[in-house]
Amino acid sequence: MTSATGKGWGRLATALLISASVASLAMAQNNEGTRDADGIQISVRDVTTQGQLVRVPVNKSVLVDFSRPVAEARLAKPDIADVTATSPRQLIITGRAFGTTQLIVWFSETEQRVFDVAVDLEMERLLASIRTSVPRARVQAHALLDAVVLTGDVPSADDAERILQIAGVFSPNVINHMRVAGAQQVMLRCTVAEVSRSATRQLGFNGFIAGDTSNPFAIQNLSNINPSNIGAPEGALATSRIPFVVGQGGIPVGQNSTLSIGFPRIQMQVFIQALKENGLLRVLAEPNLVAINGQEASFLAGGEVPIPITTSDRIKIEYKEFGVRLNFTPVVLNENTLRLKVSPELSEPDFTNSVTIGGISIPGFATRRVSTVVEIGPGQTFALGGLINERVRAVVRKIPALGDIPVLGPLFSSVEYQSDETELVVLCTPELVEPIAAGEVTYVPGADHKHPNDIELFLMGEMGEFTGEAVRPGINQTSSARVTDEYGPTDAFKLRGPVGPVGYGEEE
Numbered sequence: 219m220t221s222a223t224g225k226g227w228g229r230l231a232t233a234l235l236i237s238a239s240v241a242s243l244a245m246a247q248n249n250e251g252t253r254d255a256d257g258i259q260i261s262v263r264d265v266t267t268q269g270q271l272v273r274v275p276v277n278k279s280v281l282v283d284f285s286r287p288v289a290e291a292r293l294a295k296p297d298i299a300d301v302t303a304t305s306p307r308q309l310i311i312t313g314r315a316f317g318t319t320q321l322i323v324w325f326s327e328t329e330q331r332v333f334d335v336a337v338d339l340e341m342e343r344l345l346a347s348i349r350t351s352v353p354r355a356r357v358q359a360h361a362l363l364d365a366v367v368l369t370g371d372v373p374s375a376d377d378a379e380r381i382l383q384i385a386g387v388f389s390p391n392v393i394n395h396m397r398v399a400g401a402q403q404v405m406l407r408c409t410v411a412e413v414s415r416s417a418t419r420q421l422g423f424n425g426f427i428a429g430d431t432s433n434p435f436a437i438q439n440l441s442n443i444n445p446s447n448i449g450a451p452e453g454a455l456a457t458s459r460i461p462f463v464v465g466q467g468g469i470p471v472g473q474n475s476t477l478s479i480g481f482p483r484i485q486m487q488v489f490i491q492a493l494k495e496n497g498l499l500r501v502l503a504e505p506n507l508v509a510i511n512g513q514e515a516s517f518l519a520g521g522e523v524p525i526p527i528t529t530s531d532r533i534k535i536e537y538k539e540f541g542v543r544l545n546f547t548p549v550v551l552n553e554n555t556l557r558l559k560v561s562p563e564l565s566e567p568d569f570t571n572s573v574t575i576g577g578i579s580i581p582g583f584a585t586r587r588v589s590t591v592v593e594i595g596p597g598q599t600f601a602l603g604g605l606i607n608e609r610v611r612a613v614v615r616k617i618p619a620l621g622d623i624p625v626l627g628p629l630f631s632s633v634e635y636q637s638d639e640t641e642l643v644v645l646c647t648p649e650l651v652e653p654i655a656a657g658e659v660t661y662v663p664g665a666d667h668k669h670p671n672d673i674e675l676f677l678m679g680e681m682g683e684f685t686g687e688a689v690r691p692g693i694n695q696t697s698s699a700r701v702t703d704e705y706g707p708t709d710a711f712k713l714r715g716p717v718g719p720v721g722y723g724e725e726e
Contacts, residue, residue, distance in 0.1 A: 270333050272321065273361075274299055274313040275340035282309045286325050295319040298337050313337035316364040338363050344388050351384060352377045357396060365391035371399040374552030375511075401650040402511040404548035407504065408562045408602075409645040412586065414499040414638070422491035422615070422632030491632065503542040503564055508651060510548075517544040523567055526578055540565045540583060548648065554595050556648050560602060561589040588644045596650045605642040612636070 274280050287306035293299055298317040302310050311321070314337070321333045338361035345359050355377055357370035366389045372378045378396050385392045509515035520541010527534045542564055549557040564586045571582030588603040616622070616631030623630070666685050674680040 272311060272333055272335045274311050274335060274337050276313045276316060276337050278340065279310050279312040282311060283307060284309075284323070288323055289326060290324040292322050293319050293335065294322070299335055311335060318363075336363070339366060339389055341366075344385060347384050348381055351380055355381060357381060359385065362393070364389055365393055367393045367395065369395045370397070372396050373399060374555075375549065376551050398511070398550065400550070400553050401652050402550055403508055403651050404511070404550065404556060404558075405506060405508045405649045405651045406544070406546050406548070406558065406560070407506050407647045407649070408544050408546075408560070409647075410501070410503045410542070410562055410564045410586065410642075411645075412499075412501040412564070412640065412642045414497075414501075414640045416495075416497040416639075417637045418493065418495040418497075419635045420491055420493040420633065421628065422634075423629045424489040424491075501564065505542050505544040505562070507544050507546065509546065511550045512547070514545065514547040518542070520565075523581065525580060526575070528576070538583065540567060550650070551593070553650070555593055556596060556650075557591065557593050558646065558648060559591045560646055561587070562602070562644055562646075563587040586642055586644075592646070594646070594648060596648060599645055599647045602644040602646050603642075604644070605640065607638075607640040607642075609638045610636070 272280065272282060281304070284307045288303065288309065291301050291303065291309055293301050293311075295317065298313070298315050298319045300312045300314060301321065302312075304310050309321075309323075316337055318334065318336050321335050322330060323333070324330045341359045341361050344366065348355060348357055348359065352372065355370065355372045357368055357372060360367040360369070366385045368381065368385060372381065375398055378394070378398060381396065382392055382394060503519075505517050505519065507515050507517045518539065518541060520539060520543070522537035522539050524535050525538050527536050543562070545561040547559040549559075551557055565583050567581040568584040569579070569581045571584075572579050573582075574580070586605075590602055592600055592602065594600045611634075613634045614631065615633075616627070620630040621627050668683050668685050670678075670680050670682045674682075
């Protein structure tokens with residue numbers, strides 16, 4: 219039976235023997251079989267595998283050795299793999315297409331075994347490429363038919379992206395179950411500092427003169443605290459004697475006049491605008507915010523201003539937010555580099571730029587805003603933005619010819635000089651953080667405040683004090699002297715979480 223015909227007759231005989239055995243078994247078990255019209259009874263049973271899986275890379279072959287000689291071997295799906303006998307105890311299986319099938323092996327006419335065969339990708343070359351490209355990655359690659367499943371830890375998001383690109387060369391279907399190792403939460407400490415200085419100098423004269431002498435008077439009208447109304451009556455003729463009146467009916471002294479001097483008998487009054495003003499404004503905001511890797515976080519400390527919106531039939535109220543706002547999205551590239559999309563904003567109502575609509579005063583808003591993307595290391599500080607603004611405004615108003623007269627010229631002129639300087643800087647400091655236990659919090663704002671008793675409050679007018687000794691959960695008192703000596707009085711009691719001052723009972 220070495221010829222092809224002999225083999226064919228042998229297979230046919232084997233098939234007939236199996237059919238006869240199946241028929242006899244079916245006749246012995248009438249309750250499990252079915253009988254057709256001709257009286258032939260058959261039974262169907264599932265072919266169970268032996269718990270062994272044969273993996274074959276696509277377009278490659280594997281050798282399967284048996285401890286006993288094999289009489290015959292067949293594959294359920296020849297289009298997925300081929301099987302060829304190289305010796306009585308060895309088979310060679312070649313993968314043709316992605317998929318799964320079954321290998322049925324006969325050791326004798328009555329004894330057979332069934333094995334699962336999976337034709338999928340070869341992972342050795344992929345794993346070697348990953349080890350060469352990212353040697354620090356602890357990644358495993360598994361084949362699932364024509365897909366690649368990646369599991370394990372990688373040092374950074376960039377390394378994970380690099381591994382995905384390599385796996386994409388081997389298969390377009392990549393299932394990513396990799397995890398970026400290390401801390402994945404970022405705390406951002408953003409500092410917005412602004413100093414604004416302004417200086418104003420004004421000098422101007424107005425007045426009139428007519429008539430008699432004696433009995434002068436003077437009015438100081440700085441800041442218009444108590445608006446004055448003393449002088450000639452409104453509508454009086456300068457050709458006759460002008461009576462001076464106080465209160466209603468007199469010429470009002472406007473709020474721009476800082477000094478008024480008059481001689482009622484002489485019928486003369488001079489209005490002087492003289493002002494020297496220096497202003498200083500310092501704004502410091504330091505919002506802290508924590509976000510997980512790749513997720514956006516938002517922080518707002520402020521309020522809302524109602525803004526009326528007029529429509530055709532009614533007035534609608536919309537609210538405009540103001541205050542300290544911080545939006546940022548962190549991306550942990552690796553343990554030494556963070557990519558931050560940061561948008562800090564500091565705004566407040568500005569009533570000097572307000573508008574009045576329908577009798578309603580609507581304020582403007584003074585806003586300082588920065589929006590950028592930077593790369594920075596944990597614990598490092600980056601100046602996101604800065605501004606130095608200097609503005610000078612000078613106005614001179616004078617009567618032609620008379621205002622140019624030496625010495626007397628200022629009596630016929632008005633001078634205003636204004637200078638404004640603004641310095642603004644926005645600083646950013648990120649930290650990789652992890653949660654801490656409740657007993658490790660160094661300080662909660664207001665926890666060390668000592669409330670006054672009745673005598674201290676009503677008789678002494680005291681509102682209490684901050685003792686510097688805060689009670690924390692699980693710990694009686696913090697060692698305020700130790701924290702202050704190590705970190706200074708300014709930073710000793712700021713809530714920094716795991717990157718802040720060392721608390722009582724903690725090791726440095």
